[in-house]
Amino acid sequence: MTAKIIFFDFDGTIADTRDTFIEIVNQLSGEFGYKPVAEEDIERFQNLSSKEIIKQSQISLIQIPFLLRRVKIELNKKISTLEPFIGLSACLHQLQKKGYTLGIITSNLEKNVITFLQNNELDHLFKLIYCDTSLFGKDKVINQIIRTNRFKRENLIYVGDETRDITAARKSNIKMIAVGWGFNSPKILAKYEPDVLIHHPQELLQAVEKLNGQIFEKSPEVHQTFRLSLSQKENYHF
Secondary structure, eight states: OOOEEEEEOSBTTTBOOHHHHHHHHHHTHHHHTOOOOOHHHHHHHTTSOHHHHHHHSSSOTTTHHHHHHHHHHHHHHTGGGOOBOTTHHHHHHHHHHTTEEEEEEESSOHHHHHHHHHHTTOGGGEEEEEEOOOSSOHHHHHHHHHHHHTOOGGGEEEEESSHHHHHHHHHHTOEEEEETTSSSOHHHHHHTOOSEEESSGGGHHHHHHHHHHHHOOOOOOOOSOEEEEOSSGGGOOO
16 A cells, blocks of 8 residues: 555644633733733734744743643643534545545644544544644654654645644645644735645545645555654654
């Protein structure tokens, strides 16, 4: 079987975490010393790049890693309430039936991802799960995955909902599908020029098949589920 590997971002691409994420961020505002996020702020942030959001936020760069860590821990307490985006589960099953190997690359915690997948009966669909806590290090993770597994870059597609996902895919020289149902708006995603921009989960299979016809060649088959946390970077060499 030809290895046709599709990596997904988790938050905002597979899991509908936006409202819960904002609720937690506002809950922690007093502890970290910033104002709660208002609805107008959300609309404005959705049209900014990931780096622009950080620049315009009221949170210091030093605090951001600690805040994100707390958000992920609090998210675990609410993980049972989270669901995939409507229509996405069916598309993931279709991709698997067509022989695609599915994976996840995320900055969320591994336990959050695995619990979510199990709760929503999606865990059997994903053979590759990589978790890294850095906010802008996905290109390094992708490159490490490619080297470790000896994947061909032309055999990979990355699917994500943020501008930083597009940037990471471009830096890694792999194809990218941006989805307009997550955090960043389709308008700002289009400015970053992904290979394909889709607006509904039902469009995912067609987008993948389009790129598949252009880029996939024979490559080693992925036989088993492999979960790797890259949070302890001293164990890995980029």
